Every structure is written in C-alpha cells, then in structure tokens.
Amino acid sequence: MLEILVWAIVGFLAQLIDGSLGMAYGVSSTTALVSLGVYPALASASVHTAEIFTTLASGASHFKLGNVRKDVILHLTVPGVIGGSMGAFVAVSLSSDILQLVVGGILLFMGLLIFLRFALKRMVRFREERPSSRMLVPLGYVAAFLDALGGGGWGPIATTTLVTNKVEPSKAVGSVNFAEFFVTVSETTTFMILIGPERFNWTVILGLIVGGLICAPMAALLCKRLPHRVLGTLVGTTVILLSIRMILSFFGPH
Secondary structure, eight states, rough: HHHHHHHHHHHHHHHHHHHHHSHHHHHHHHHHHHHHOOOOHHHHHHHHHHHHHHHHHHHHHHTTTOOHHHHHHHHHHHHHHHHHHHHHHTTTTOOOOHHHHHHHHHHHHHHHHHHHHHHOOOOOOOOOOOOOOHHHHHHHHHHHHHHHHOEEEEEHHHHHHHHHOOOOOOHHHHEEEEEHHHHHHHHHHHHHHOOOOGGSSSHHHHHHHHHHHHHHHHHHHHHHHSSSHHHHHHHHHHHHHHHHHHHHHHHHHO
C-alpha cells in the first residue's frame, strides 16, 4: 500500500502539470522509473499503460470544459496512432540517446519562442481557422513516435507546435490531451505485444492511475481558468526546463 501511495503522489503531480500545461506526464513519470533502474522501454510501457486511464479522464474533462478544438483532433489522432505504434516497436531494441539530444534542442528553441511571445509581448492574436493538415499530420506522427520511443514527448512537441502556430493555449492543451488517449492506446497495445504484460510493474501502474484520475478534473479546470498570458508563459517555461533536462541527460552518465 505504501508503494502504491508513493506512485499515486507521483501520478497526481505529473497529471497536475500535464493536464494544465499539456505536457510532462510521460516525461515526469518515466524519469522517476528510469532513475530507479527500470529499463527505459519497460518504463515507457508502464507509464503509457497508466496513461490510458489518465488521458481518458483528462481528455473528457477538457472536452466538457470546452478546451478541445474538434477541427484538429482527427488530423492529430490518426497519424499519432500510427506513429505511436511504430515508436513503441523501435523502442524495444533501439537506443534513443542521439535522438533525445536532437529533440531536446528543437524543444529548447520552441520553448524560448513561446516564452518570449507570451511573456514579453503585450498581446497575442490567436487563429480561429484550423492549422493546415500539412502541419498537423506530420506533427501527430512525429510527436507520437518520439513519445513512445522516449517515454514522453507527445505533449511537449504537439502542444508547443500548436501554440507557436497561434492556437489558443488552453485549446492547444485540451486538444492534445484529448487526442493523447487514442495515441496512448496504440502505444500500450504495441508494448504489450512485444514485451508481454507479465513484465510490467502493476503496482507502479496502479499508483500512477489512481493519482492521475484524482487530479485530472482539477488540472483541466486550472487550464480553463488560467489567463492566456500566464498559461502561455508557463507552457514556454516548462518546455525550456524539460528540453534542458533532456540535453543534460545526454551528456550525463549512461
């Protein structure tokens, strides 16, 4: 019970960040598992299993609060399902160190761009029209592929890209969280086929699920209530911190 409680707290805090800012559940939870010696692919598989339940609750909460843009969901979800499955397949046999460095550099640039746009400018004009399919389709595929490969990345990449394309921050967060459920199901299914459910740490997964489910409605409401400038600045700051962590981890001990 103590172990479940500890991981429930981890899941609660991770979902609080993810549900309100649209990123970091996978990164936070996977980092905690890997730091305890869990094999990266197995850590990613365990986290994504828990995310099936937390993303369902989070996506439903965002949808109910009007944070979801229906015109972008399909264009993110379909390529995301394909990319997530392929990323999970690659994750079980490939080191992602170099890829992590590249993704970290890209996210650092995008995080700085968002931070400067929201923190220093007086006003940000958001687009009412849907971003182009030529941007959304590859975004869904790449974000999901890297998410499965590294245990996190769907939120940082997808949310950041939507915000930099002038999608209202709360709508970007809500849409990404809603689509994440379908992406997570495809990733987890692939992991279970390749790794086998018997290797999963179900105590950890249960704790993450409990904490995430408790927090999901609160995080979605927080996202709805935060002013655009505050939310955009927080998104930018979070991306910068996550990208720096990814870059530093590449140069750390392996």
